[in-house]
Every structure is written in C-alpha cells, then in structure tokens.
Amino acid sequence: MKKTKTLLFLLFALCSLSQCTTTEDEIYHIVTTVCEDAATGVTVNYHCSRSDSYVLVTQADDSTFRHAKKFKPVSRPWSTAGIENTSTESTFYTKERFVCHATLSGLEADSRYIYRIVAGRTRSDVRRFKTAGEKGAWNFVAFTDFQHRENPVTLPLIQTMKEIAGDPSLVVCSGDHIDVAGNEYEWTFLLDNAVFRDFVYAASPGDHAYWASDRTPDGHYPQYDKPHTFVNLFKFPDNGAASSPGSSYWFRYNNVLFVALDMHNSNLSAGPRFDDQAAWFAQTMDRLQGTYQYLVVLMHKSVFGSDRVDAAVARNIRPQWAPIFQKYGVDLVLSGHDHIYSRTYALDGDRRAEDPARGTFYLDMGSSGDKWRSPDESLVEGDALHARVIDLKASTQSCACNIEVDAREMHVTVYDQHAQVIDRFTTHPARFRKMN
Numbered sequence: 001m002k003k004t005k006t007l008l009f010l011l012f013a014l015c016s017l018s019q020c021t022t023t024e025d026e027i028y029h030i031v032t033t034v035c036e037d038a039a040t041g042v043t044v045n046y047h048c049s050r051s052d053s054y055v056l057v058t059q060a061d062d063s064t065f066r067h068a069k070k071f072k073p074v075s076r077p078w079s080t081a082g083i084e085n086t087s088t089e090s091t092f093y094t095k096e097r098f099v100c101h102a103t104l105s106g107l108e109a110d111s112r113y114i115y116r117i118v119a120g121r122t123r124s125d126v127r128r129f130k131t132a133g134e135k136g137a138w139n140f141v142a143f144t145d146f147q148h149r150e151n152p153v154t155l156p157l158i159q160t161m162k163e164i165a166g167d168p169s170l171v172v173c174s175g176d177h178i179d180v181a182g183n184e185y186e187w188t189f190l191l192d193n194a195v196f197r198d199f200v201y202a203a204s205p206g207d208h209a210y211w212a213s214d215r216t217p218d219g220h221y222p223q224y225d226k227p228h229t230f231v232n233l234f235k236f237p238d239n240g241a242a243s244s245p246g247s248s249y250w251f252r253y254n255n256v257l258f259v260a261l262d263m264h265n266s267n268l269s270a271g272p273r274f275d276d277q278a279a280w281f282a283q284t285m286d287r288l289q290g291t292y293q294y295l296v297v298l299m300h301k302s303v304f305g306s307d308r309v310d311a312a313v314a315r316n317i318r319p320q321w322a323p324i325f326q327k328y329g330v331d332l333v334l335s336g337h338d339h340i341y342s343r344t345y346a347l348d349g350d351r352r353a354e355d356p357a358r359g360t361f362y363l364d365m366g367s368s369g370d371k372w373r374s375p376d377e378s379l380v381e382g383d384a385l386h387a388r389v390i391d392l393k394a395s396t397q398s399c400a401c402n403i404e405v406d407a408r409e410m411h412v413t414v415y416d417q418h419a420q421v422i423d424r425f426t427t428h429p430a431r432f433r434k435m436n
C-alpha cells in the first residue's frame with residue numbers, strides 16, 4: 001500500500017513538473033507607472049508571452065485576492081523588427097511577446113493596493129503600490145543615469161533609498177536607465193529583480209534611450225529616431241507634445257505638478273521636436289495654473305551642465321528652456337547626463353535670483369550607477385551659477401535624492417550609495433503659489 005502511494009505521488013509530481021515546464025507562460029518587465037491623476041489611477045506595464053493576460057487588483061489587506069477586480073490590459077504584439085538601426089541579436093528583435101499595459105482607474109486616494117498578473121497557468125508575484133492623495137507632508141525619491149549594465153551599485157542604491165525614504169510611494173528618474181536601449185538584457189538587469197518594484201514610477205528618457213545597438217566597427221553607436229524600447233516598457237500619461245508621444249507628459253501628485261520632457265538623442269538639441277515641446281509646455285502651464293503648488297521638471301540633459309560633456313546644451317537647450325522655466329516659476333529641474341554632480345543656486349533665468357521667493361534649482365544628480373566623470377572649467381563650485389559640484393569620478397560616489405514636500409517648503413537631500421548626505425537644499429514655498 002505504502003509503495004503504491006509513493007508511486008502515485010511520484011507520478012503526480014512528474015505530471016505537475018511537465019505541465020509547469022511545457023506550459024509556463026512568461027510575464028516580465030513588470031512596472032507600475034503614474035497616471036495623469038496619481039490619486040485615482042496607476043498603469044501596470046509588462047511584457048507577456050500570451051495575448052489573454054489580465055491583472056487582478058485589490059486592497060492591500062485583502063491578501064487572498066477574494067475581492068479582487070479584474071482589469072484587461074491593452075495588449076499588442078511587438079518587437080524591434082522593422083525599426084531603423086535595430087539590433088538583430090537583441091531579444092527585443094528575436095523574442096515574440098505582447099506589450100501590455102492595464103490602466104487601473106477608479107482607485108481610492110491615499111490607499112494601498114496589491115495586484116498580480118495572470119497569464120494562462122502563470123501568476124506573477126504580488127506587487128504593491130499606494131495611490132497619491134495624502135494630506136500633509138510626503139516624500140518621493142529621484143534617481144538618474146542608472147546606465148545599468150549589471151553594475152554593482154544601482155540595485156543596492158535603490159534599496160538604500162527605499163529604506164531612507166521609508167518605502168516611498170513615488171520614484172522618479174531623469175533618464176539613461178541603460179547604456180544601449182536596444183539591448184534587452186540591460187533593461188532586464190534594471191527591471192526584473194527584487195528591488196525595482198512596489199512603487200509608482202515616472203521617468204523622462206535619456207539620450208541613451210535612443211541608442212539602438214552596440215558600437216559598430218567604425219566606432220559609432222547607431223541611433224533610433226524615437227525611444228522605441230522606452231515607450232514600450234513604460235506607458236505614461238497620453239497628454240504630451242505631439243512630437244514626443246509617451247516620452248513627454250505631465251502628472252499631478254499631491255501638491256506637485258511634474259512635467260517630463262524628452263531631450264532626444266545624443267546628436268539633437270534643437271529643432272522642431274524641441275520647439276513643439278516648448279509650445280506644449282507653455283500651453284499646459286497656462287491651462288493648469290492654480291492646480292498645483294510646486295512645479296518639478298524631469299529632463300535628462302542638464303540646462304546648466306558641463307560644456308565638455310555636451311556643449312550643445314549650453315548652446316541650444318539653455319537659451320530655449322531657461323526663460324520658459326523662469327516665466328512659469330519652475331521650482332526644481334531634475335537632470336543627469338553629465339555623470340558629474342552639480343547643483344545651481346536658485347536661478348532667475350540664467351543668473352542667481354536676488355529675491356529669495358523666486359528662482360529655479362537645477363540639479364544634475366550625476367549618476368545612480370558607476371559611470372562617473374570629473375568636472376571641467378564650466379562647472380566650478382561657487383562660480384556665478386553653481387552652489388555645489390562634486391567630482392564623482394574622484395570620489396566614486398553614486399547619487400540619489402529623497403525629496404520631502406510640505407505646504408511651505410520642498411527639502412532636497414542628496415545621498416551617496418553609503419547613505420551619506422552629500423548635499424542638501426530647500427526650495428521655498430512654491431513662490432507662495434496658491435492652489436485653487
């Protein structure tokens with residue numbers, strides 16, 4: 001009898017194993033992104049081997065998913081086949097998948113939720129998020145330039161910042177998630193792990209979002225014309241400039257209006273796509289006046305950054321964007337690109353603000369990975385523009401910010417990967433801007 005039972009158990013185990021290995025459906029690159037109104041919705045993004053997946057969502061205390069609501073995603077087949085300069089070696093080209101995004105709408109403000117994705121017999125692990133809408137003080141975490149090619153710094157830094165910030169609901173990044181956007185394995189290092197999860201995410205694309213494939217024998221990196229992989233990994237609000245759909249957008253989170261801009265590829269810093277975004281920015285700010293207290297911009301290229309790293313920024317991006325940010329009273333511009341840490345004084349246009357109630361802080365967070373550079377003569381601490389400059393190459397420091405917001409002030413604290421504070425500044429009460 002005992003022998004029969006053991007045989008039956010072994011048979012059952014073998015059947016289960018074969019079912020698992022032959023019918024397992026893949027769900028990967030799971031990221032929760034912001035909706036226009038972060039208090040009532042989020043978007044769940046993922047790639048999946050099946051077309052008929054769905055998302056189950058419920059309140060965080062319903063751990064058995066008994067009261068879960070089902071959301072069907074927009075799901076479409078996608079690969080980089082047919083895209084200019086694509087790498088035929090990358091799994092973005094060779095591996096079939098459906099790109100899925102499910103917008104979870106009608107959520108309650110200031111509430112914790114859990115979700116899981118179901119695809120055939122496969123269920124994803126359980127993910128958490130919290131909606132915006134809390135009253136009073138709150139905080140978020142900002143990164144830049146993970147440039148993640150399995151570097152040893154990025155994931156521990158994200159974990160450290162989650163601990164410092166107390167499990168932040170919102171995480172933002174000003175671009176360059178990876179080095180070559182066409183290499184799927186670089187995105188996998190960043191997105192598919194035990195750290196990059198359980199927050200709502202917003203990001204602007206970096207110029208490396210346009211890097212299509214590895215360096216060619218003649219020494220150049222082929223570029224995409226659009227950030228194809230970025231917009232197929234992250235579905236952001238569909239409210240951006242016509243020339244940069246999915247990579248320029250705005251969203252409201254508590255008392256802050258965030259605007260993400262697309263500063264395009266490594267060779268472009270002016271032209272119709274920039275003009276179109278500038279016009280869209282002005283129209284959007286005019287329309288949304290009175291609906292926010294602070295204005296924060298995410299843009300990859302640093303307006304007051306290093307001339308040696310990218311001389312076209314001072315030549316083209318600075319004269320176009322600094323007057324716009326001055327006109328609309330932007331409080332904080334979060335950038336990267338240089339891989340050098342630099343933070344300006346509060347600037348009124350392109351000079352130091354005299355009135356303490358005015359001015360825009362430009363923060364180039366340098367690097368949230370291990371690609372570092374040293375400053376040149378255009379970045380000198382204590383010059384007319386820059387309050388703090390750090391030679392990250394010399395100090396081998398990676399950076400990220402915990403940003404605490406209340407009704408009167410926004411406090412920015414910058415940490416390195418060892419949880420040491422390396423800079424700190426405060427933007428004042430949103431220029432006493434009032435919300436309607």
Ligand SMILES: [Fe+2]
Pocket residue numbers: 145147176206208336337338339
């Ligand atoms: Fe970068």
